[in-house]
Amino acid sequence: MRVLIRHESILLLVVIIALFTLSIQAEQFxxxxxxxxxxxxxxxxxxxxxxMTFVIVTGGIDLSVGSILGLSAIIxxxxxxxxxxxxxVAIGVAxxxxxxxxxxxxxxxxxxxxxxxxxxxATLALYRGLAEGISQARSIRGYPDWFFILGxxxxxxxxxxxxxxAFFTIFTGFILGYTTWGxxxxxIGANEIAARFSGIAVNKxxxxxxxxxxxxxxxxxxxFVSRVSTTRSDMxxxxxxxxxxxxxxxxxxxxxxxxxxxxxxxxxxxxxxLKNGLSLAGVKSDGTYVAIGFVLILTLLISNLFxxxxxx
Amino acid sequence: xxxxxxKGNRGKFFSKFLANYGQxxxxxxxxxxLFIVVSQVNPRFLGGNNLNTIFSGNAYIGVAAIGxxxxxxxxxxxxxxxxxxxxxxxxxxxxxxxxYPIWIAWFxxxxxxxxxxxxxxxxxxxxxxxxxxxxxxxxxILRGGLISVTGGDWITDMPEEFFLAQQNFLGIRxxxxxxxxxxxxxxxxxxxxxxxxxxxAIGGNSEAARTSGxxxxxxxxxxxxxxxxxxxxxxxxxxxxxxxxxxxxxxxLELTVITxxxxxxxxxxxxxxxxxxxxLxxxxxxAIGSSLIFIGVSAYWLRAIMGILILSTVLADMxxxxxxxx
Numbered sequence: 001m002r003v004l005i006r007h008e009s010i011l012l013l014v015v016i017i018a019l020f021t022l023s024i025q026a027e028q029f030x031x032x033x034x035x036x037x038x039x040x041x042x043x044x045x046x047x048x049x050x051x052m053t054f055v056i057v058t059g060g061i062d063l064s065v066g067s068i069l070g071l072s073a074i075i076x077x078x079x080x081x082x083x084x085x086x087x088x089v090a091i092g093v094a095x096x097x098x099x100x101x102x103x104x105x106x107x108x109x110x111x112x113x114x115x116x117x118x119x120x121x122a123t124l125a126l127y128r129g130l131a132e133g134i135s136q137a138r139s140i141r142g143y144p145d146w147f148f149i150l151g152x153x154x155x156x157x158x159x160x161x162x163x164x165x166a167f168f169t170i171f172t173g174f175i176l177g178y179t180t181w182g183x184x185x186x187x188i189g190a191n192e193i194a195a196r197f198s199g200i201a202v203n204k205x206x207x208x209x210x211x212x213x214x215x216x217x218x219x220x221x222x223x224f225v226s227r228v229s230t231t232r233s234d235m236x237x238x239x240x241x242x243x244x245x246x247x248x249x250x251x252x253x254x255x256x257x258x259x260x261x262x263x264x265x266x267x268x269x270x271x272x273x274l275k276n277g278l279s280l281a282g283v284k285s286d287g288t289y290v291a292i293g294f295v296l297i298l299t300l301l302i303s304n305l306f307x308x309x310x311x312x
Numbered sequence: 313x314x315x316x317x318x319k320g321n322r323g324k325f326f327s328k329f330l331a332n333y334g335q336x337x338x339x340x341x342x343x344x345x346l347f348i349v350v351s352q353v354n355p356r357f358l359g360g361n362n363l364n365t366i367f368s369g370n371a372y373i374g375v376a377a378i379g380x381x382x383x384x385x386x387x388x389x390x391x392x393x394x395x396x397x398x399x400x401x402x403x404x405x406x407x408x409x410x411x412y413p414i415w416i417a418w419f420x421x422x423x424x425x426x427x428x429x430x431x432x433x434x435x436x437x438x439x440x441x442x443x444x445x446x447x448x449x450x451x452x453i454l455r456g457g458l459i460s461v462t463g464g465d466w467i468t469d470m471p472e473e474f475f476l477a478q479q480n481f482l483g484i485r486x487x488x489x490x491x492x493x494x495x496x497x498x499x500x501x502x503x504x505x506x507x508x509x510x511x512x513a514i515g516g517n518s519e520a521a522r523t524s525g526x527x528x529x530x531x532x533x534x535x536x537x538x539x540x541x542x543x544x545x546x547x548x549x550x551x552x553x554x555x556x557x558x559x560x561x562x563x564x565l566e567l568t569v570i571t572x573x574x575x576x577x578x579x580x581x582x583x584x585x586x587x588x589x590x591x592l593x594x595x596x597x598x599a600i601g602s603s604l605i606f607i608g609v610s611a612y613w614l615r616a617i618m619g620i621l622i623l624s625t626v627l628a629d630m631x632x633x634x635x636x637x638x
Contacts, residue, residue, distance in 0.1 A: 063567075108623070113630060118626055122571075122622040122623040123619065125618055125619035126622075128615055130616045130619075132615055132616065133610070133613040133616045135612075136612050137612055238563075241451070244448065245448055245449075248445050286456045286458075287460045290453050290457050290460065293449040293454075294449070294453060297441070297445075297449040300441050301435070301439055304440060305439075
């Protein structure tokens with residue numbers, strides 16, 4: 001019974017109902033081709049949301065991920081086209097800049113004890129501003145063909161980036177669920193002072209998590225550029241709220257200390273299912289946002305109701 | 313430390329004043345320094361109607377930030393404020409165009425804003441779901457709903473007398489006047505009434521507030537409703553300042569409003585801050601944005617510079633707070 005009323009189980013049920021209803025409503029929905037193609041659109045937000053799960057489990061939040069995505073995309077374009085670096089090196093530079101941007105968030109949060117919401121709100125403006133300033137709002141295109149394998153190609157019949165997401169999912173799920181790192185993440189979110197006293201390197205763990213968040217956003221940026229064949233400074237705007245929605249929908253408590261990777265995965269699946277299914281059923285894309293908003297609030301209401309009755 | 317200050321003479325009074333209104337003083341002095349420096353580089357900055365225009369164009373952000381400050385002081389937040397302003401502006405404009413009396417068009421956003429936010433407040437208080445999550449969902453609903461309904465069309469051809477924000481009163485634009493008026497009233501209410509003090513108690517120490525007889529749940533719902541009212545006021549200014557109402561609002565408007573509150577000295581942990589701070593922060597940031605253009609900085613670097621400024625204000629504030637708590 002306990003397993004049945006867990007948030008993840010309720011969510012899985014909702015996903016199944018949505019999939020079932022939508023495949024009746026729209027014939028094109030339940031085709032393998034469509035589902036795999038949807039995976040492409042899901043990649044960027046998934047990478048960010050998986051690490052965001054760690055961030056929120058520690059009781060923090062990272063609003064700057066969308067801006068880091070944009071900044072990394074611009075750095076990639078500028079390093080390759082303007083500075084003439086070989087593309088693989090430029091990718092490396094973009095990933096490093098993203099990771100450093102995340103590390104910088106972590107330093108502000110741990111060393112200067114600025115609340116994560118405020119710290120990343122400030123860097124949201126800063127990183128997006130750097131992207132705009134460096135690019136002077138000009139887009140960069142003309143990447144070599146091999147680069148598009150990442151965002152548009154296939155490997156064994158599955159879109160390339162889905163392999164990356166799959167690897168990321170298993171990796172992060174393992175870390176959060178089965179390692180001391182994962183336990184430390186929960187401990188920090190549940191009670192930071194207690195975690196400190198029990199010898200957990202709180203600051204080091206947080207620094208690492210925020211850097212990882214920056215890295216994931218940068219990787220998402222590189223894949224984004226490869227998928228749409230161009231670099232623009234407004235890439236990834238609003239991504240942070242999409243990612244947070246998925247994580248929270250997945251049952252991670254915004255107060256920290258609670259949450260799972262599998263929950264986040266279900267949250268992502270539900271959002272993308274709704275987006276794609278409803279649009280195939282003839283609802284305009286903006287209408288799907290209304291549905292996502294209602295699902296977010298209702299799922300949490302129901303889940304809270306069950307949890308309260310099981311506790312009381 | 314506070315007791316020591318209270319006992320003291322005039323010098324102590326000054327340091328108490330400094331401790332209580334530190335952030336407001338910092339903002340005000342930065343603004344004065346900014347005006348002096350920029351007017352040296354480009355005298356046109358202070359001339360003509362420039363300041364009046366800058367402040368009026370951003371007054372709606374300041375009004376929304378008053379509501380946001382009330383919420384944040386109680387330990388809550390609203391990330392749907394940008395989307396709500398968009399929805400309310402459309403309602404406001406549609407009513408004006410459809411021939412309803414102007415006062416109904418102006419009144420509607422205030423009422424609808426209060427209703428929407430009361431619902432949010434009700435879910436937050438009685439279902440125990442964190443406000444950031446509920447308003448995240450609300451943002452999705454409002455933003456998606458708005459575009460689905462309007463199809464992205466603009467509203468034009470409002471009657472002449474609709475444009476409240478373009479009027480002048482005593483030589484000052486109405487939006488700026490509204491901002492000053494609302495800030496003064498809210499500052500008084502929040503520092504001198506039981507209701508105002510209860511807001512700080514709810515955010516500062518909810519357990520203590522509960523045991524001293526404050527109804528936490530009702531207090532939170534009321535704070536949301538008042539915030540909704542201010543979003544309504546902000547909408548009137550926003551919707552009547554231009555001759556068109558687009559079905560979009562400036563991107564990241566909610567973050568701009570939250571930033572103004574926080575930079576104004578409202579702690580995101582709840583329990584502290586004043587609306588004077590949030591209003592000063594709004595005006596300061598509007599002034600900085602404009603002065604960068606006046607001294608010839610490329611518009612593409614504006615956001616980066618604003619980011620650095622926000623970051624340094626936050627860091628300076630943290631340092632000041634830590635010193636104060638020692």
